Amino acid sequence: MSDDAAPATHFDVIVIGGGPAGYGAALYGSAAGLNIAVVEKDKVGGTCLHRGCIPAKELLETAHVYRTVSEASKFGIESSAPTIEFGTTMERKNTVVDTLFKGLSGLLKNRKVTVFAGTGTLRADRGVHVVGNDGETADITADAVILAAGSVPRSIPGFDVDGKVVLTSDEVFELTELPKKVAVIGGGAIGCEFASMLSDLGSEVTILEALPQILPGVDKDVVNTVLRSFKGRKLDVKTGVKVAGHSAGSSGTTVHVEGGDDLEVDAVVVSVGRRPLSDSLGLDGTGVTVTDRGFVEVDELCRTSVDGVWAVGDLIATPGLAHVGYAEAILVIKQLLGEEAIPVDYGKVAWCIYSKPEVAFVGLSEQAARDAGHDVVVAKHRWGGNSRALIVGDTEGVVKIIAEKREDGTGGQVLGVHMSGPWVTEQLGQAYLGVNWEATVDDIAHFIQPHPSLSETFGEAVLSLTGRSLNG
Numbered sequence: 365m366s367d368d369a370a371p372a373t374h375f376d377v378i379v380i381g382g383g384p385a386g387y388g389a390a391l392y393g394s395a396a397g398l399n400i401a402v403v404e405k406d407k408v409g410g411t412c413l414h415r416g417c418i419p420a421k422e423l424l425e426t427a428h429v430y431r432t433v434s435e436a437s438k439f440g441i442e443s444s445a446p447t448i449e450f451g452t453t454m455e456r457k458n459t460v461v462d463t464l465f466k467g468l469s470g471l472l473k474n475r476k477v478t479v480f481a482g483t484g485t486l487r488a489d490r491g492v493h494v495v496g497n498d499g500e501t502a503d504i505t506a507d508a509v510i511l512a513a514g515s516v517p518r519s520i521p522g523f524d525v526d527g528k529v530v531l532t533s534d535e536v537f538e539l540t541e542l543p544k545k546v547a548v549i550g551g552g553a554i555g556c557e558f559a560s561m562l563s564d565l566g567s568e569v570t571i572l573e574a575l576p577q578i579l580p581g582v583d584k585d586v587v588n589t590v591l592r593s594f595k596g597r598k599l600d601v602k603t604g605v606k607v608a609g610h611s612a613g614s615s616g617t618t619v620h621v622e623g624g625d626d627l628e629v630d631a632v633v634v635s636v637g638r639r640p641l642s643d644s645l646g647l648d649g650t651g652v653t654v655t656d657r658g659f660v661e662v663d664e665l666c667r668t669s670v671d672g673v674w675a676v677g678d679l680i681a682t683p684g685l686a687h688v689g690y691a692e693a694i695l696v697i698k699q700l701l702g703e704e705a706i707p708v709d710y711g712k713v714a715w716c717i718y719s720k721p722e723v724a725f726v727g728l729s730e731q732a733a734r735d736a737g738h739d740v741v742v743a744k745h746r747w748g749g750n751s752r753a754l755i756v757g758d759t760e761g762v763v764k765i766i767a768e769k770r771e772d773g774t775g776g777q778v779l780g781v782h783m784s785g786p787w788v789t790e791q792l793g794q795a796y797l798g799v800n801w802e803a804t805v806d807d808i809a810h811f812i813q814p815h816p817s818l819s820e821t822f823g824e825a826v827l828s829l830t831g832r833s834l835n836g
């Protein structure tokens with residue numbers, strides 16, 4: 365069950381779940397000298413590595429390469445129209461995932477983390493019962509237990525996931541051919557990434573979103589740039605719609621839209637959020653409180669209702685992001701080490717969506733800032749004036765800074781930065797630091813941006829809020 369011939373039965377920490385939050389705790393804790401066991405029923409790396417962030421971004425990169433080759437003649441590079449060998453596409457995705465999986469497994473081994481291959485449940489006495497994938501069982505104990513069992517895709521009534529016609533993100537990564545027509549239900553981060561990727565690879569895609577706006581939480585001006593881009597690429601977005609089920613035909617299916625036209629498609633991708641996997645942890649009778657929606661209840665320090673039991677990652681009601689899971693893991697380990705631990709500021713985490721155009725944001729949108737009672741001033745800068753954006757040939761999107769308004773009308777503290785466009789996911793770093801350090805417009809404008817670079821648009825937008833600018 366474990367890699368070790370005769371594994372120990374008592375550890376400093378047992379982590380149930382080997383995704384980013386779980387392996388994050390194991391790596392950070394073992395680096396500090398703690399003896400750690402991880403119980404994982406599948407492969408270490410979790411959803412992020414095997415069925416989430418990594419394969420999704422790899423396929424989005426394939427879409428990027430396809431676009432680049434398609435548009436190469438603009439640079440005077442002539443080639444025949446590109447075609448997609450979908451088998452090779454998926455093979456490359458698998459190679460990237462496998463390489464990272466081997467790296468992570470090696471890292472855990474080098475750090476002497478004991479990995480139990482099986483399902484762990486919490487016992488009432490705070491020990492952990494493990495049923496190994498090989499059928500063997502073990503009972504292990506620790507000074508602290510960290511629950512990190514993650515989440516799975518939610519479904520909706522009328523759309524039973526069959527892996528053929530009705531898919532979630534899990535099944536999209538296993539496709540053997542590209543569906544010709546696809547309905548994506550839910551226009552959140554997953555919906556927009558998959559819709560963008562499938563559309564760029566050649567599928568005809570329609571997003572069906574229940575709310576009036578796709579990409580919840582993202583500033584409206586940024587969302588509008590995404591909608592404009594999608595429309596230009598014939599990717600249809602229907603908002604404020606209710607889906608009422610589907611009727612499967614001999615090939616594909618018909619999605620019924622309440623008060624709208626039926627949609628005949630080859631595949632439906634359901635991306636309406638994720639559900640925490642608390643029911644697999646045997647928490648009944650342990651004293652650990654679980655909310656109505658299945659999240660393990662924790663305080664701001666990730667402590668559950670049972671002393672010595674902690675919960676992190678998608679299992680708790682915090683943003684479902686791998687990097688938030690890492691931060692929560694570090695927060696818990698620091699407390700176990702008796703060090704100062706600062707709670708995660710969930711309102712100021714980095715959000716990155718890797719669609720075309722990319723979207724990245726931190727802090728409040730203009731509307732959220734106004735709703736929270738701030739008097740705000742905003743700057744919106746487009747990419748058309750950015751030399752590097754023109755050079756790379758990608759000027760879609762906007763950089764928007766939302767700042768507290770000073771009496772003289774200039775910007776004070778930066779409350780939010782929401783952007784779309786070329787490589788904004790890689791550019792968010794300085795906005796993240798600015799918002800989290802509660803920097804003012806003047807603080808940030810003092811620093812210089814390299815020229816020519818995409819980040820000049822952020823610098824220019826901030827500078828314009830001081831009341832003066834170079835180009836804006």
Ligand code: NAI
Pocket residue numbers: 520549550551552553554555557572573574575578579580605606607635636637638683684685715716717718
């Ligand atoms: P989400 O909560 O971000 O978006 C789900 C969308 O589905 C919402 O817009 C919602 O209004 C809509 N919806 C719900 N029920 C619906 C219905 N019956 N019909 C039509 N629309 C409906 O969830 P998503 O996109 O599935 O992502 C799940 C989690 O994974 C999120 O926590 C997200 O943060 C995380 N994630 C983040 C990524 C990133 O940051 N790049 C990428 C992928 C996932």
